[in-house]
Amino acid sequence: MKNNKYLTIYEEMVEQIKNGTLKPNTKLPSENDLVEQYDTSRETVRKALTMLSQNGYIQKVRGKGSFVLDMTKFDFPISGLVSFKELAQKMGKPWKTIVNEFELIKPDDYLQKHLSVTGKDSVWKVLRSREMDGERIILDKDYFNKKYVPILTKEICEGSIYEYLEEDLQLKISFAKKEIYVEEPTEEDCRYIDLQDYNHVVVVKNFVYLEDASLFQYTESRHRLDKFRFVDFARRGH
Amino acid sequence: MKNNKYLTIYEEMVEQIKNGTLKPNTKLPSENDLVEQYDTSRETVRKALTMLSQNGYIQKVRGKGSFVLDMTKFDFPISGLVSFKELAQKMGKPWKTIVNEFELIKPDDYLQKHLSVTGKDSVWKVLRSREMDGERIILDKDYFNKKYVPILTKEICEGSIYEYLEEDLQLKISFAKKEIYVEEPTEEDCRYIDLQDYNHVVVVKNFVYLEDASLFQYTESRHRLDKFRFVDFARRGH
DNA sequence: GAGTGGTCTAGACCACACG
DNA sequence: GTGTGGTCTAGACCACTCC
Numbered sequence: 001m002k003n004n005k006y007l008t009i010y011e012e013m014v015e016q017i018k019n020g021t022l023k024p025n026t027k028l029p030s031e032n033d034l035v036e037q038y039d040t041s042r043e044t045v046r047k048a049l050t051m052l053s054q055n056g057y058i059q060k061v062r063g064k065g066s067f068v069l070d071m072t073k074f075d076f077p078i079s080g081l082v083s084f085k086e087l088a089q090k091m092g093k094p095w096k097t098i099v100n101e102f103e104l105i106k107p108d109d110y111l112q113k114h115l116s117v118t119g120k121d122s123v124w125k126v127l128r129s130r131e132m133d134g135e136r137i138i139l140d141k142d143y144f145n146k147k148y149v150p151i152l153t154k155e156i157c158e159g160s161i162y163e164y165l166e167e168d169l170q171l172k173i174s175f176a177k178k179e180i181y182v183e184e185p186t187e188e189d190c191r192y193i194d195l196q197d198y199n200h201v202v203v204v205k206n207f208v209y210l211e212d213a214s215l216f217q218y219t220e221s222r223h224r225l226d227k228f229r230f231v232d233f234a235r236r237g238h
Numbered sequence: 239m240k241n242n243k244y245l246t247i248y249e250e251m252v253e254q255i256k257n258g259t260l261k262p263n264t265k266l267p268s269e270n271d272l273v274e275q276y277d278t279s280r281e282t283v284r285k286a287l288t289m290l291s292q293n294g295y296i297q298k299v300r301g302k303g304s305f306v307l308d309m310t311k312f313d314f315p316i317s318g319l320v321s322f323k324e325l326a327q328k329m330g331k332p333w334k335t336i337v338n339e340f341e342l343i344k345p346d347d348y349l350q351k352h353l354s355v356t357g358k359d360s361v362w363k364v365l366r367s368r369e370m371d372g373e374r375i376i377l378d379k380d381y382f383n384k385k386y387v388p389i390l391t392k393e394i395c396e397g398s399i400y401e402y403l404e405e406d407l408q409l410k411i412s413f414a415k416k417e418i419y420v421e422e423p424t425e426e427d428c429r430y431i432d433l434q435d436y437n438h439v440v441v442v443k444n445f446v447y448l449e450d451a452s453l454f455q456y457t458e459s460r461h462r463l464d465k466f467r468f469v470d471f472a473r474r475g476h
Numbered sequence: 477g478a479g480t481g482g483t484c485t486a487g488a489c490c491a492c493a494c495g
Numbered sequence: 496g497t498g499t500g501g502t503c504t505a506g507a508c509c510a511c512t513c514c
Contacts, residue, residue, distance in 0.1 A: 003502095004501090004502070005502075005503070006502080006503085030479075030480060030481085031480080031481065032479090032480085040503080040504085041503060041504045041505065041506090042504090042505085042506095043281075043502095043503070043504075043505095044502080044503060044504080046481085046482085047502085047503095049481090060481065060482095061480090061481080061511095061512090062480070062481050062482065062510070062511055062512080063479080063480050063481065063510075063511035063512035063513080064479095064480065064481080064511085064512060064513085065479090065480060065481075066480095066481080177469070177470070178468075178469065178470040179467070179468070179469050179470075180418065180466075180467070180468040180469075180470075181466055181467045181468070182420070182440060182463045182464065182466055200438065200463055202420060202440075225420040225438055226420065228418075228419055228420055229417070229418070229419045230416075230417070230418040230419070230468075231415070231416065231417050231418075232415070232416040232417075232418075232470060241483095242482090242483070243483075243484070244483080244484085268498075268499060268500085269499080269500065270498090270499085278484080278485085279484060279485045279486065279487090280485090280486085280487095281483095281484070281485075281486095282483080282484060282485080284500085284501085285483085285484095287500090298500065298501095299492095299493090299499085299500080300491070300492055300493080300499070300500050300501065301491075301492035301493035301494080301498080301499050301500065302492085302493060302494090302498095302499065302500080303498090303499060303500075304499095304500080
């Protein structure tokens, strides 16, 4: 059980914003007020406020105060990493995952380069179709370095691999690079996606890194054109 | 002239990473070493390191140290907000902007909702085609709230509106929400994009907010399928 | 001038990695 | 145990907004 004061403050305030105790477009108590309220130091309060700001909950304005943002404008999760399961649940649609292929392979050159593994390492390869409203609209191709994921079963693949990795294996995913583009469908796409007349697919490539900066997963998510949607929420750096 | 110590440290270290003084996959000096090196306090050093980490330059590992990441893996700008001008320059290709339409309009219902303006406000509407290798491959539709952008000229539109807003008008852009999806081309797309046989376009919608959380710009960027590419670099929260 | 958030300091203790 | 980064404190001064 962690005991981070700033995290506690952050989570409490998120809760208050979500349940309406703190209303959109109103001013938050000043940092000094919060110091008294939470009986802590100012830097700790500020750390919580910075997190709220970075996650799109509030807006800090020097000399004036911090203001609650209207989250209803942003009807999507403030995050670039959304699993299919989350997405489907959010849309309230029935969905299904079909495991097409599931095996341990020796990586080819392309994979060796992208996963930073040698030909001697083993790599899990998982091909899954995602079905919604009776149509297979997404093909997910996942590759995991066996060094980090020693055990994987077909049952896990039918659920959320993502949850398995984070919750069961306790792998700490730290950052991901994403590339999105459009290309013509491969023979594989035709086999595993109900393409109808669409003659292109949207490809989302994901390179997932662990906390120690080692790449452990490479994913290609191939979407039928009409069912693709991506939402991103970006803050400006300096 | 600002005099942020932590920003100075951050910028110096970015420079050292870029020019190779700090090499990929090596360990940084410890925080305590850096405190001595820069004659400052640990929290200040940590602020700089946190920024480096958030911007993908380093990776901090508790109990071990901070490590320089191999930026060559991430051959694209670490940012979701890339202007066409930046992109074209990075690719080293000749490019041109054609201003198709440029006028002050009264917002319709759709715009009123998205720009949070009333029917009495005025809104700048700018339609620009982006040309590369002699083909118009992108149609940019920009709408600005006149309240924030009182003056706009055709000349500015032919360059980078983005730079004009930030550098000349000193508008501080704080965050942006982005939506990406694919749809069939409109009559407008056919007129202003050299679509060839492609019967879909990739639409990137951008909602840009100022520091006080007011929405001042709504942009639609419509790309020919084959010329579309989006790169994103996401850190995990918490 | 009073109040706000932004930066900075010099300490302290903790959790974790490694030998 | 030693060294690392993670959290926290109780101050201080500054830059900005508003009255």
